[in-house]
Amino acid sequence: MNAYPEVTLGTFLWQESDIVSIDPDATYTTAGIYSYGRGLFKRPPITGSETNYLKYNRIRKGQFIYSKLFGWEGALATVPEEFDGLHVSHEFPTFHIDDAVADPDYVAHLTTWPGLHDKLRDQGTGMGSRRQRVNIDRLLSTTVPLPKLDEQRRIAAHLDAATAKIGKIRQLKETAEATRRALFSSLITRAGDPAQVRDFLIPVNDSVPVEADTLYRTAGIYSHGRGMFTRPPIKGSETKYARYNRLRAGQFVYSKLFGWEGALAIVPDEFDRLYVSHEFPTFAIDADVADPRYVKHLVTWPALHAALRDKTTGMGSRRQRVSPERLLATEVPLPPMPEQRRLADALDSLATCHAASATQDRELKALGSALLNYAFNGRL
Incomplete structure (x- = not known):
């Protein structure tokens, strides 16, 4: 049993849209949402004449946003500062977070929680993964654990610190992997005629x-x-x-x-x-x-x-x-056969490093999910 009371998302989210008419001669930078709570991304700039939409929704820092089409797959986020003023279509509803009820940092971590993604998957409508739309009423009726504000802030602070450390490890691993790829390509490129x-x-x-x-x-x-x-x-x-x-x-x-x-x-x-x-x-x-x-x-x-x-x-x-x-x-x-064999030994070692890195990636992902589960089940 969860130590925290469950409330609907509608308890602290209400829809907030800034609808703008599209000017064919204007240029717009639009945003999308990665699945599995991985945040927002920017799309290439587009002119109004290049889109089929007549209107865009302008997003604001701190809003809760999700994709109707891929909400079941965890395509939800809170809007970071660098996305303030970008545009999305009507397929991406936006919501104000009532910070008198829910801490925005706590809600930001909720968007990354697989437990919430699972609930939205169960509430999708339509047949087949590409048609499992999560409408607004379904989203707002979905329940999440919500302790008192002080406890929310404590949890968010713990998760901020933990995710920062995991992010640093990932950053170091990405640098190491880029070095491995460069060495791999260099060894083959310079192998011989x-x-x-x-x-x-x-x-x-x-x-x-x-x-x-x-x-x-x-x-x-x-x-x-x-x-x-x-x-x-x-x-x-x-x-x-x-x-x-x-x-x-x-x-x-x-x-x-x-x-x-x-x-x-x-x-x-x-x-x-x-x-x-x-x-x-x-x-x-x-x-x-x-x-x-x-x-x-x-x-x-x-x-x-x-x-x-x-x-x-x-x-x-x-x-x-x-x-x-x-x-x-x-x-x-x-190259000649002896050099091929020597290179194969070196490349085998690099491949072993790559496999170990992939295992570590899976372990980091599992650790992140476990931390979120502990946090939102009252065990952090």
């Missing part, structure tokens, strides 16, 4: 006919060299493909459709014998020419993704296909 990808990749096609009654485990590839993922199993009768390409551990595989975005990977052991469509060409790595560990790092190299972006065909992001011929003609640094 360029060679074409065809010098070490051998096209492989283990194509099998799709049988209607067979269940297939298929895979996809994340963009930006982030590896592979499995899809839910699918029966042959449920797919449009007549044939699948069977993967083998250690192969190079990429997406024709998203190769320009870095959808390249080396097939992990656990993906051996999974299936992909013909949109995912596969290649064996010639281990006499290229060290597989070195190639594994190449697939994560942003400069390679950029090179493939320049080699795409079609217009628009959904049609920028990378053909196998284009991939194989792309140049990458390929």
Whole structure:
């Protein structure tokens, strides 16, 4: 049981709007809201003639603001000073905070609390994530813990101090990660003379006919060299493909459709014998020419993704296909084998640091959520 009384948000929020008519010749800086209580962001300036809206809502420092469309996903915030006077559409209602009832700093932390996001998710309307709108009445009827003002201020002060320390740790980690990325790119860029990808990749096609009654485990590839993922199993009768390409551990595989975005990977052991469509060409790595560990790092190299972006065909992001011929003609640094192995050792160490950093990010996020839960459940 919560130690604090629960009240509706409507107890201390009332709608407050500053509606302005849009001048086609004027320039407006508009704002949006990140999900999961991550605050506001600025959009690029836009002229009145470039928007479909006839009116904007001008926001003010200290207001409570949320997104009707993504309130269920935690798109709510209080307005910082640097966003004072910016504009939003009617999809972002704004509210005055009654500071005689609720401390604004306490409310600011409430907007980041996953417990409040969960309540708004349960109150969304519409079917499907893109239609779970949170209307104003639903928002204002949502309950939150609200102790007396002195206790609110004490909690806000504790959370301010804790989040400042977590923010400092994140800042240091971001600096370290930027250094790691720069070192990673420098090591590959300066690795040696360029060679074409065809010098070490051998096209492989283990194509099998799709049988209607067979269940297939298929895979996809994340963009930006982030590896592979499995899809839910699918029966042959449920797919449009007549044939699948069977993967083998250690192969190079990429997406024709998203190769320009870095959808390249080396097939992990656990993906051996999974299936992909013909949109995912596969290649064996010639281990006499290229060290597989070195190639594994190449697939994560942003400069390679950029090179493939320049080699795409079609217009628009959904049609920028990378053909196998284009991939194989792309140049990458390929030093002699002993140097590749030495580089692979160094790059493995950097990858280990990156994995440890990702784990720390998850731990910091969990710590932040735990602090908020303790705070709003009366245990801080």
